[in-house]
Amino acid sequence: MQSAISRATLGRLPAYLQFLRTVPNEHISATAVAKALGLGEVLVRKDLSLVCGKGKPKTGYATDTLVASLTTALGIDSITPAVIVGAGKLGMALLDYGGFRDYGMEIIAAFDKNAGTARDSSGKPVYPMEDMRSLCQMHDVRIGIITVPADAAQSVCDQLIGSGIEAIWNFSPVMLTVPEGIALQNENLALSLAHLHSLQN
Numbered sequence: 001m002q003s004a005i006s007r008a009t010l011g012r013l014p015a016y017l018q019f020l021r022t023v024p025n026e027h028i029s030a031t032a033v034a035k036a037l038g039l040g041e042v043l044v045r046k047d048l049s050l051v052c053g054k055g056k057p058k059t060g061y062a063t064d065t066l067v068a069s070l071t072t073a074l075g076i077d078s079i080t081p082a083v084i085v086g087a088g089k090l091g092m093a094l095l096d097y098g099g100f101r102d103y104g105m106e107i108i109a110a111f112d113k114n115a116g117t118a119r120d121s122s123g124k125p126v127y128p129m130e131d132m133r134s135l136c137q138m139h140d141v142r143i144g145i146i147t148v149p150a151d152a153a154q155s156v157c158d159q160l161i162g163s164g165i166e167a168i169w170n171f172s173p174v175m176l177t178v179p180e181g182i183a184l185q186n187e188n189l190a191l192s193l194a195h196l197h198s199l200q201n
Helices: 007-020 030-037 041-052 063-073 089-096 099-103 129-138 150-162 189-200
Strands: 080-085 105-111 143-146 167-170 183-186
Touching: 007 030, 007 041, 007 063, 030 041, 041 063, 080 089, 080 129, 080 150, 089 105, 099 105, 105 129, 129 150, 143 150, 150 167
Parallel strands: 080 105, 080 143, 143 167, 167 183
Antiparallel strands: none
């Protein structure tokens, strides 16, 4: 289903899902969703029609059905294990965050070249880099998160792919090169900050 949905629409679906999970009503209209999220009604109707068809006149969408459809469209109807490489402050903060489960992902461990016996507050371990391939294969890990400095990011990316990783979430300030068939999402924190500054001017 994801292949038939545009990237822009996919980017809005998590907001719909987060909102609908808080709605006590059995039914909800696209108008109500649009108003709650500050989006155009036509846009919301179009987005929802891609994942759940058209709502019924006067009653709108069955909330539980819409939540289930959004969950399926986002591919989060099951939990996918992930790992982090880089156990600095950002890496450990992500490792400690439990909210990823709501969107179908659970970070099960981190790896770091200086790993010792460190664990985050939930008890998740930090392993040495040489353990990465065996752990990823043992737990069928398909998502890797990179939070290392720029000069190490490409090497780490290559190691993750060599360990069977199929999707990379990159927080390092560098553009990575990945083979065809590997999903790559870059989070450029500096660019986001620059965008915020530009909005102030």
